[in-house]
Amino acid sequence: MSQTEYLELDFDKIKHLIDDNIILLATATELETEFTHKTLQPLSKYSKVVKFYYDNFTYYLGVFGKYKVVHVQCSMGSLSPSSSIITISKALVLLKSKVVLMIGIAFGVDSDKQNIGDVLVAESIIPYDSKRVGTDTIIQRGKEIQSSQLLLNRFKNIRDWNYLLSENSHAEIIFTRVLSGEELIDNISHRDRLAAKYPDSKGGEMEGVGLYSICEATKTDCILVKGICDFADGKKGQNKKHNQILAISSALDLCKQIFISDSVFKEINIFPYEEKNVFEPKDVSNILFELYDDNEKDKFYLERDQDITFNSSLNQFGIWIHGPSGCGKSNLIARNLINNDKEFILIDLSLCIGEGIQSLFDEIFYGIADKVSTTVSKPISFNDCSKKILRLLEEHYTNRNIVIFIEEIPISSDEEQKEFAEKLFSLLISKNFKKDLSKVKFVLSCIDNPKKYITPNQKKIHQQFTFLELNYWDETEIKLLIGIIFRELNFDLHENITNQLVKRAKGSPRFIKKFLRSAISLNKFDQETLLKILGETEREFI
Structure with a gap:
């Protein structure tokens, strides 16, 4: 036995x-x-x-x-x-x-x-x-x-x-x-x-x-x-x-x-055992956070080598992180900016989907203007927008540390990615000529590798910008993340389910959290139900 x-x-x-x-x-x-x-x-x-x-x-x-x-x-x-x-x-x-x-x-x-x-x-x-x-x-x-x-x-x-x-x-x-x-x-x-x-x-x-x-x-x-x-x-x-x-x-x-x-x-008044929901919604939302927005979530975050690389690079350069969806790009950026007490302006471009490249730069301009509570007029071209962005930064962030954090860039075609990258590099090179703005840094995240869009006359972008590639997590990192989550949730799954979770997540921390949110919301933890949830989560991530 x-x-x-x-x-x-x-x-x-x-x-x-x-x-x-x-x-x-x-x-x-x-x-x-x-x-x-x-x-x-x-x-x-x-x-x-x-x-x-x-x-x-x-x-x-x-x-x-x-x-x-x-x-x-x-x-x-x-x-x-x-x-x-x-x-x-x-x-x-x-x-x-x-x-x-x-x-x-x-x-x-x-x-x-x-x-x-x-x-x-x-x-x-x-x-x-x-x-x-x-x-x-x-x-x-x-x-x-x-x-x-x-x-x-x-x-x-x-x-x-x-x-x-x-x-x-x-x-x-x-x-x-x-x-x-x-x-x-x-x-x-x-x-x-x-x-x-x-x-x-x-x-x-x-x-x-x-x-x-x-x-x-x-x-x-x-x-x-x-x-x-x-x-x-x-x-x-x-x-x-x-x-x-x-x-x-x-x-x-x-x-x-x-x-x-x-x-x-x-x-x-003793009845057969039934699993009751023992999770407080606030605890679950913090432990399985989608966006790292305060340092209370740090004990639920797995620090990796990429965090160290990001922090050391940010002291000298702006950073453009690229990698597949669901590998933790946005949370890596947000977590390290917050934990290092960096003042930053978060500009989410997801609402600009389908509106063209000009609208993306307009949104960056409006995001900075909102932060400094300034009334502005709509730019008439990219050059006009670029000048207005630099003018805003000069008026409010001369010799000041500030990070412009741009995420959720809604671009899919190679042509649009190339246009966005070239125009952004142009803006950053123009900023570099303004010495009083040397402490202003841009940090971005996207899926496609932007380095391939650097034109021959934009090579100097490397003097003020570094590119960091993120990939899906390795098995050891995923298991460590699962360990943190299970410990904080007082949670433990059958070994078969845990092994399946690691295998099917394919290195995506987003997959892990989505699966656990689904299981907790259904409040069913038998192996048959969990395997069904794994299958449904897997189909969502295809």
């Missing part, structure tokens, strides 16, 4: 998942815990069972059958510092669960009538070793504690359970008063004395007293369900592991019969 994998998270990252729908599962040994964890499924947003720490205890969050559960392991017995009474008490304070199930292994009392793997379901717990020992008499003082009548009813009405122990035998459900004490009994004489004193008890264990005591005090529904692994007859060591595995597996399978029902806990 393969090892269970866990996703370890800080409690603050998952505390929003703790609600009154959680059922507490408890075990007392490593083997019981190991096999219990094999039955758990991750919550739908996570690829693994979540492991978290609180106080001195370790907890595991997942789904058992149809219900959200938290599992905790105590030490054997009811009285030690990490025993059932302390562990369950602390867990109930933290989780406020309305139901506790203790699942594990126990001893039977009659090897002729009972089988290894039969399951004891406690009708009550008898603390057999709580007594007053006098000179002449021994008086039992422990109070028998009843199981939850609701839980006991649910187990007694399991009608179709069939768990195969061997070719010729099936596990039986044994409803009984269960003996519970601090002794690890493996002595047939001692066992027989207990059986004689409590003839209607069919088995015993060590943790029930602590569990039932704290649940009675807190009015929490609880029940103990344990498979028989031995008969406390001095033969505990014979086939020990095999018998223990058979016992815990049988007990877990019986409990699963309860947990696959949609309505078994309805009377105490």
Whole structure:
């Protein structure tokens, strides 16, 4: 049986998942815990069972059958510092669960009538070793504690359970008063004395007293369900592991019969697990930002080598970034301008689509004029527009640092790209002759490489301008970005989905964010739905 994998998270990252729908599962040994964890499924947003720490205890969050559960392991017995009474008490304070199930292994009392793997379901717990020992008499003082009548009813009405122990035998459900004490009994004489004193008890264990005591005090529904692994007859060591595995597996399978029902806990307002939207819209929009517009988003940004290149170049030159759509050009520019406290004028040319090259330069002129709150007249030609732009810059930005950030240039044909580039280079070369404007820099982004449009008489543009090519991200960078996003969203996907996401994104951070926005908006995180969303996102990006 393969090892269970866990996703370890800080409690603050998952505390929003703790609600009154959680059922507490408890075990007392490593083997019981190991096999219990094999039955758990991750919550739908996570690829693994979540492991978290609180106080001195370790907890595991997942789904058992149809219900959200938290599992905790105590030490054997009811009285030690990490025993059932302390562990369950602390867990109930933290989780406020309305139901506790203790699942594990126990001893039977009659090897002729009972089988290894039969399951004891406690009708009550008898603390057999709580007594007053006098000179002449021994008086039992422990109070028998009843199981939850609701839980006991649910187990007694399991009608179709069939768990195969061997070719010729099936596990039986044994409803009984269960003996519970601090002794690890493996002595047939001692066992027989207990059986004689409590003839209607069919088995015993060590943790029930602590569990039932704290649940009675807190009015929490609880029940103990344990498979028989031995008969406390001095033969505990014979086939020990095999018998223990058979016992815990049988007990877990019986409990699963309860947990696959949609309505078994309805009377105490516990319902099957359904993923709820735990994201605040503001958080999602910040983490999956489309445009970097304030430095609050920096913790959601992956800094790469290209950021360093951009910053070092901007100290000396204007910059024209080019590269395919969706590779992060605009956000790289915006992020580094904002983080370096650069004053800039953002000019978005996307509204000028289909209006010709002259309208693009007119919009640049109007954008600068708006920034300095100046009333201007419409330019009559490119030369007129170029002169007016330079005049505005001289009037308001002489010997001042300012960046003119131009993005979303709506040009598709080679002819228009060539015309725009040549005219922009002409404007920048003219600016270079005005020494008082040396601190004014232009930064642009586009898809096509503008260097190929530099004419022979514009070669001097390289003295004040650098060209930076961006490509789609490599696999390592995409995985790092996904890691940042998942951490901030308290999010984790099944490994298959994550691998598919990396593969289909083809290096586009925009693809990653679009996919996650779609998944969150639908609020469905099962693999079938996520694969459909991946396909739809892929078609959008073709």
